[in-house]
Amino acid sequence: MVEENLLVTPFGWGVLILIFTSILLTYRVLFGPTLPDRIVGLNTITTKVVIIIAILSVIGRRYFLVDLAVVLLMVNAVGGLILAKYLERRGKG
Amino acid sequence: MIEYLLLAFGEIAMIFGALGILRFPDVYTRLHAATKCDTGGAMTILLALIIYTDASIFIKLKLLVLAFLIALINPMISHAIAKGAYKYGIKPKVVVDMYAWDNP
Amino acid sequence: MSRVPFYLKERLEEIHKRMLYEKYETQKLPVWERITLTWIVLFSFWVVITANTSLDNLIIGGIATLIIASFMRDMLMEDVRHRGHLIEKIIYFLLLYAPQYLIIMAFRLIESNMKVAKNVIFMDIKPGIIKIKTDLHSDTGVTILANSITLTPGTLTLDVSKKLGETYLYVHWIYAETLNREKAGEKIKGDIEEWLKRIFW
Structure with missing residues (x-):
């Protein structure tokens, strides 16, 4: 039973609020004064996307999407560590 | 009923985290808002999903593993970025800086 | 400790490190306990991620995680304090x-x-x-x-x-x-x- 309308449960409204906060954070990604500000904004947006995928998988009863959320979280971790390493390297030279 | 309370708490925490990232003055205080509010909000929303769903026990365990991984990974990335930003040359706006005393 | 001259400092640091290492060696767990603890963590993660409790899956997962745990035993359980029996430790934890x-x-x-x-x-x-x-x-x-x-x-x-x-x-x-x-x-x-x-x- 896949529900067509997203807004019949409070979790659907939760997805909308998460999308709204991601749009607010896009300001920090686009106009951040320095490079670490943009990285902070990107990491926060990725965590919100993981939560959105988990909520959609439970609402629409497509449970294979939970695996995809786990994989996206791990990719976020590796990407954040590589960007932090890049910042550290670039400051020295 | 309790899952909707948890969901509301998570959404409010997420909104205040986004406002904190927009309003705070420098990178380190923005990292405070990002880490704490993101981890708390994400874990409460996942707990609400675990209580709400009527799937099998393995799906609930997978969501619990997702919450555990978020609690493990998010602070780690946060202090990797903080150290990288300090080495990159961004001076924090602080009243006392003991890290600069020891690493001139 | 700040008055110690610079050439003595490295020596002192070396001695401290060796003392710490010896103390640590006496506190380390035996090999089979480290392998068992790592195997329990890895096998529970396997069962949760695959979401499948048929017998073939459990046997394959048990053998694979035992092989991994036998040579990754120092990475996860190296720093656990040496106290009590294995089962006592698991129950307390x-x-x-x-x-x-x-x-x-x-x-x-x-x-x-x-x-x-x-x-x-x-x-x-x-x-x-x-x-x-x-x-x-x-x-x-x-x-x-x-x-x-x-x-x-x-x-x-x-x-x-x-x-x-x-x-x-x-x-x-x-x-x-x-x-x-x-x-x-x-x-x-x-x-x-x-x-x-x-x-x-």
């Missing part, structure tokens, strides 16, 4: 230590969310970077302590430094109340360090 830690951290997390909301509304911040000292020495213990400090209200770990067998943490505090090292350490670490010293050395 599952029934006493883990729920205690989870309850402490859950209340701290809720409190820190409220504190960030208060800071966002009123903007009453006075940030400072403070250096505190910990009694933990192992890598895993210091990592978990740093993660817990990051999640407690108002603090964020910047860096870790180890000098002369002692571990120091640099903490970014969003409202620096005191500059004294002991008072700040008590206020920041709280009872998490006491809890961690029972498991890690």
Whole structure:
């Protein structure tokens, strides 16, 4: 039973609020004064996307999407560590 | 009923985290808002999903593993970025800086 | 320790490291206990991720995780304190230590969310970077302590430094109340360090 309308449960409204906060954070990604500000904004947006995928998988009863959320979280971790390493390297030279 | 309370708490925490990232003055205080509010909000929303769903026990365990991984990974990335930003040359706006005393 | 000349300092550091290493060797777990603990963690992760309880899947997962655990035994369980029998350790961890830690951290997390909301509304911040000292020495213990400090209200770990067998943490505090090292350490670490010293050395 896949529900067509997203807004019949409070979790659907939760997805909308998460999308709204991601749009607010896009300001920090686009106009951040320095490079670490943009990285902070990107990491926060990725965590919100993981939560959105988990909520959609439970609402629409497509449970294979939970695996995809786990994989996206791990990719976020590796990407954040590589960007932090890049910042550290670039400051020295 | 309790899952909707948890969901509301998570959404409010997420909104205040986004406002904190927009309003705070420098990178380190923005990292405070990002880490704490993101981890708390994400874990409460996942707990609400675990209580709400009527799937099998393995799906609930997978969501619990997702919450555990978020609690493990998010602070780690946060202090990797903080150290990288300090080495990159961004001076924090602080009243006392003991890290600069020891690493001139 | 700051008056010691520079050429003696390296020597002293070496001696300290050797003493610490010998103490650590006597505290290390036996090999089969390390393999068993790592195998339990990996096998439970396998069962949860594959979500399949047929007999073939369990046998394949058990053999594969046993092979992995037999040569990765030093990575995860190296720093666990040597105390009690294996079964006693598992029961203590599952029934006493883990729920205690989870309850402490859950209340701290809720409190820190409220504190960030208060800071966002009123903007009453006075940030400072403070250096505190910990009694933990192992890598895993210091990592978990740093993660817990990051999640407690108002603090964020910047860096870790180890000098002369002692571990120091640099903490970014969003409202620096005191500059004294002991008072700040008590206020920041709280009872998490006491809890961690029972498991890690």
